[in-house]
Amino acid sequence: MPSKNQSILLGGLVVGLLSTSYLGLINMLCCAGVLIGAVVAVWHYTSTYExxxxxxxxxxxxxxxxxxxxxxxxxxxxxxxxxxxxxxxVISQFMLERFGEGMPPEQYEQIREQMSQPVTLGSYLKQAWYGAVLIVTAIFGAIGGVLGAVLFKKGGEAPEGAAM
Structure with a gap:
């Protein structure tokens, strides 16, 4: 069975770029960047090896x-x-402008304080939600991979139990 590594890395690069900085906002549309990257990975694999x-x-x-x-x-x-x-x-400021009036004052101040703090590696990695984000990312990646498998039928069937 042909190696999937190059296709997975290509798809990962697409996901990574579409999830970075302001481009990451595309993922607010049902994880569109993740779906696109997963579909690209499957497309590359099925096209490369027919x-x-x-x-x-x-x-x-x-x-x-x-x-x-x-x-x-x-x-x-x-x-x-x-x-x-x-x-x-930008995202925090948007949230404060839209929903700040309904927030308890202590929560509003806590968000303002967090916005003024410098970013350190420790504070960045301690974000409790990042693990959950990776799980959701993997789920949407799997969905995108299934879509890619259905869309890109190229010829020969992959052997059963094929290894990566």
Whole structure:
């Protein structure tokens, strides 16, 4: 069975770039960036080797591409934040403007304080929601991989039990 590594890395790169900084806002549309990257990974694999793969294989390729992309975006976002490109501030400011009036004053002040803090590696990695984001990313990557497997039927069937 041909190696999936190059396709997974390509899809991961697409996911990572579409999940970085302001481009990451595309993922507010049902994780569109993750779905696109997973579909790209499956498309590349099926096109390169002229294969038709089962949906489960597509899901695996898509989920792995999404996880790699999540890690790429983690690194890229941290680097961008360190050089002063803080998309998180734009999102926080938007949330405060839209929903700030209904917030308890202590919660409002806590968000304002967090916005003024410098970004450190420790504070960035301690964000409790990031683990949940990776899980959701993998799920949407698997969905994108299944879509790719259904869309890109290229010829020969992949052998059963094919290894990565």
């Amino acid at each position: 294969l038709t793969i089962p949906a489960g294989e597509g899901a695996t390729i898509g989920a792995l591409a999404a996880l790699i992309g999540g890690l790429i975006s983690l690194v890229l976002n941290f680097v961008l934040m360190k050089i002063g490109i803080r998309h998180d501030l």
